[in-house]
Amino acid sequence: MRAAALLIFVTALPLLAIAQTSAGSIDAAAPAISANLDKLQSAASRANIDISRMRIEKWKADGASKQQAEANADSIQRNLTQALPGLIANFRAAPRDMDAGFKLYRNLNALYDVMASFTESAGAFGPRSDYEELAQQLDVIDSVRHDLGNEVEALTASAQSELDRLRTQVRTMQQASAAPPSPPKKVIVDDTEPVKKTSHKKKSNSTNGSSTSKSTPGDQSTTQTPAAKFQ
Numbered sequence: 001m002r003a004a005a006l007l008i009f010v011t012a013l014p015l016l017a018i019a020q021t022s023a024g025s026i027d028a029a030a031p032a033i034s035a036n037l038d039k040l041q042s043a044a045s046r047a048n049i050d051i052s053r054m055r056i057e058k059w060k061a062d063g064a065s066k067q068q069a070e071a072n073a074d075s076i077q078r079n080l081t082q083a084l085p086g087l088i089a090n091f092r093a094a095p096r097d098m099d100a101g102f103k104l105y106r107n108l109n110a111l112y113d114v115m116a117s118f119t120e121s122a123g124a125f126g127p128r129s130d131y132e133e134l135a136q137q138l139d140v141i142d143s144v145r146h147d148l149g150n151e152v153e154a155l156t157a158s159a160q161s162e163l164d165r166l167r168t169q170v171r172t173m174q175q176a177s178a179a180p181p182s183p184p185k186k187v188i189v190d191d192t193e194p195v196k197k198t199s200h201k202k203k204s205n206s207t208n209g210s211s212t213s214k215s216t217p218g219d220q221s222t223t224q225t226p227a228a229k230f231q
Contacts, residue, residue: 098156112138
């Protein structure tokens with residue numbers, strides 16, 4: 001139980017460090033992110049107005065080129081008015097959410113590619129004023145796109161570094177817990193009472209008030225020889 005609790009505690013510490021590191025990075029970059037989102041929102045609104053004023057049907061181009069330009073204009077306007085505002089709002093509300101930042105960045109890449117092609121067509125076939133106005137908004141979108149890409153890349157690298165360190169620590173803990181534990185030291189307690197040795201005292205040969213008499217030759221009674229018979 002203690003080993004499992006220790007493993008959970010050690011695992012949770014790097015996760016907390018990741019959250020704190022990411023939070024600190026985002027907090028430090030929050031003013032720049034907010035300013036970029038403001039510029040992006042303003043450029044998107046202005047670009048939508050500029051495209052709405054264009055008279056693509058009067059461009060000096062063939063029918064196929066005009067049809068392609070009109071399709072691109074419709075695609076750009078749908079993105080500017082429907083997709084982009086929601087993505088900006090999501091990332092503004094949760095600047096620590098890398099998923100929201102990546103979705104906005106991916107959308108800006110797609111928007112820039114179509115908008116750059118459309119702007120070139122405006123410069124080639126339309127009035128110069130149409131091109132210049134739209135090109136200014138395109139430059140703002142491109143600048144924000146690069147800044148946002150760098151920010152998302154930095155946050156991803158930081159999070160990946162912390163995750164790698166976490167995996168190393170968890171792997172070390174797992175290897176330590178999988179190692180066989182050292183055998184416990186045995187302490188033998190002898191609670192049996194030792195057998196008392198009885199001391200055998202030698203009996204003295206001294207006589208206590210009585211003595212053993214030894215017979216001597218003088219003490220023996222003499223045997224009487226029978227009297228000689230007279231004849």
